[in-house]
Amino acid sequence: MIYKLLxxxxxxxxxxxxxxxxxxxxxxxxxxxxxxxxxxxxGNTPEPADNQG
Amino acid sequence: xxxxxxAITTGAGGVITTADSSxxxxxxxxxxxxxxxxxxxLNLGSNGVVFxxxxxxxxxxxxxxxxxxxxxxxxxxxxxxxxxxxxxPVNQGxxxxxxxxxxxxxxxxxxxxxxAAVTPPTGYKYYLGVTSSSxxxxxxxxxxxxxxxxxxxxxxxxxYGTASAQTITxxxxxxxSLTGTFGGSIANQLTLNTPTRSYPFSFTISVANTWxxxxxTITGDTTGTWGTTNSTGxxxxxxxxxxxxxxxxxxxxxxxxxxxxxxETQIVANNASTFYITGVQLEVGxxxxxxxxxxxxxxxxxxxxxxxxxxxxxxxxxxxxxxxYSTVNAVTASQFPVPMRIAPTALEQNGTAxxxxxxxxxxSGVTCSAVPIINNGTSWMAETVFTVASGLVAGNATxxxxxxxxxxxxxxxEL
Numbered sequence: 001m002i003y004k005l006l007x008x009x010x011x012x013x014x015x016x017x018x019x020x021x022x023x024x025x026x027x028x029x030x031x032x033x034x035x036x037x038x039x040x041x042x043g044n045t046p047e048p049a050d051n052q053g
Numbered sequence: 054x055x056x057x058x059x060a061i062t063t064g065a066g067g068v069i070t071t072a073d074s075s076x077x078x079x080x081x082x083x084x085x086x087x088x089x090x091x092x093x094x095l096n097l098g099s100n101g102v103v104f105x106x107x108x109x110x111x112x113x114x115x116x117x118x119x120x121x122x123x124x125x126x127x128x129x130x131x132x133x134x135x136x137x138x139x140x141x142p143v144n145q146g147x148x149x150x151x152x153x154x155x156x157x158x159x160x161x162x163x164x165x166x167x168x169a170a171v172t173p174p175t176g177y178k179y180y181l182g183v184t185s186s187s188x189x190x191x192x193x194x195x196x197x198x199x200x201x202x203x204x205x206x207x208x209x210x211x212x213y214g215t216a217s218a219q220t221i222t223x224x225x226x227x228x229x230s231l232t233g234t235f236g237g238s239i240a241n242q243l244t245l246n247t248p249t250r251s252y253p254f255s256f257t258i259s260v261a262n263t264w265x266x267x268x269x270t271i272t273g274d275t276t277g278t279w280g281t282t283n284s285t286g287x288x289x290x291x292x293x294x295x296x297x298x299x300x301x302x303x304x305x306x307x308x309x310x311x312x313x314x315x316x317e318t319q320i321v322a323n324n325a326s327t328f329y330i331t332g333v334q335l336e337v338g339x340x341x342x343x344x345x346x347x348x349x350x351x352x353x354x355x356x357x358x359x360x361x362x363x364x365x366x367x368x369x370x371x372x373x374x375x376x377x378y379s380t381v382n383a384v385t386a387s388q389f390p391v392p393m394r395i396a397p398t399a400l401e402q403n404g405t406a407x408x409x410x411x412x413x414x415x416x417s418g419v420t421c422s423a424v425p426i427i428n429n430g431t432s433w434m435a436e437t438v439f440t441v442a443s444g445l446v447a448g449n450a451t452x453x454x455x456x457x458x459x460x461x462x463x464x465x466x467e468l
Binding site for chain 1: 142143144145398399400401402403404405424425426427428429465467468
């Protein structure tokens with residue numbers, strides 16, 4: 001399981017997708033989500049957003 | 054002294070009375086005083102009132118409003134899984150409403166409402182059923198639990214962390230395929246799941262595959278920091294298997310995170326072993342009182358403060374109205390039936406983009422090319438972004454639509 005940055009919303013909050021081992025996303029979250037924060041606190045880093053250019 | 058009426062168990066006559074002028078009357082059974090009547094009132098002594106189900110009340114009644122600080126203690130609400138089996142994920146996840154799971158490695162146990170369909174205890178319709186998925190050897194620094202995080206608002210009167218900390222009693226019905234000493238704990242839970250105070254407790258399951266009611270009484274913690282508002286106030290753990298680093302001595306507060314007791318029986322260490330639980334109550338006082346029943350709609354609303362799911366159920370149902378803001382994106386607004394604890398921080402969906410669509414200007418559904426995404430929100434509403442490959446007109450009104458009956462949107466404001 002990994003998190004991947006999707007975009008930053010119009011309030012300046014980062015939105016992430018949680019990608020499961022099957023490659024599917026069943027959950028998106030904000031940068032304030034406790035589960036996301038715990039995952040980061042364990043030394044993990046989210047994948048960057050896809051290049052939109 | 055006192056006048057007495059003594060119901061005897063030997064000899065003839067059945068009753069012996071004695072009298073004096075004290076103005077005090079004692080009611081006795083086989084010479085033991087069970088109640089005293091005097092000018093100040095009726096004193097029932099240490100036995101208190103004993104009810105027909107053998108429960109008793111020995112002190113002034115606990116408040117019957119908000120007596121039970123556990124939400125969904127009768128395991129009635131299961132918004133996420135609707136009775137289907139749930140596999141424990143890495144770290145923290147949620148099974149039945151309000152009941153979390155923890156574990157360092159995924160898939161070591163499953164949780165299901167009424168797993169294996171055994172008969173619940175009398176008076177209950179549902180239970181939370183844990184089933185071990187393997188015979189797993191738990192590492193010292195790992196733990197597998199089920200439990201509930203209680204919001205600070207709902208336990209602030211316990212006065213934990215002060216000299217006035219209240220004694221609490223936890224009661225529950227439990228049934229396991231294993232017998233022996235099982236463990237759990239009460240803990241504070243500050244940021245990022247790092248308790249700094251915990252109280253391991255144990256209970257014994259005597260007979261395999263038989264419902265037994267257990268009671269644990271815990272003296273309040275006079276130290277430590279405990280949440281009293283909309284963060285976590287108190288965490289209740291039941292261990293399914295805790296590594297040695299998480300095991301402690303039963304019956305004492307410690308300044309670290311313990312989830313169980315030394316020598317515990319471990320569900321996840323025994324393939325296909327089971328642990329079923331219901332009727333969980335946490336109340337103020339040193340006595341377990343009868344389980345507090347709540348109306349279903351009341352308990353559902355309690356759960357929806359932390360998680361709210363809209364399941365389509367019907368193809369074509371609208372999730373919420375909104376507006377396209379480009380040719381490929383639209384945002385919809387969803388109102389919550391009760392204010393959530395905080396603005397939700399996560400949105401769940403079924404993982405299949407093609408199960409969702411957006412209405413275009415000709416009122417046709419444009420199938421989504423990506424799953425719906427959380428955007429903004431408050432405690433009373435949320436915005437969701439829908440994405441399609443093309444075909445929307447910026448500025449047009451629209452709806453998010455379900456193209457499959459299993460499609461859902463679920464917002465989480467869990468602790």
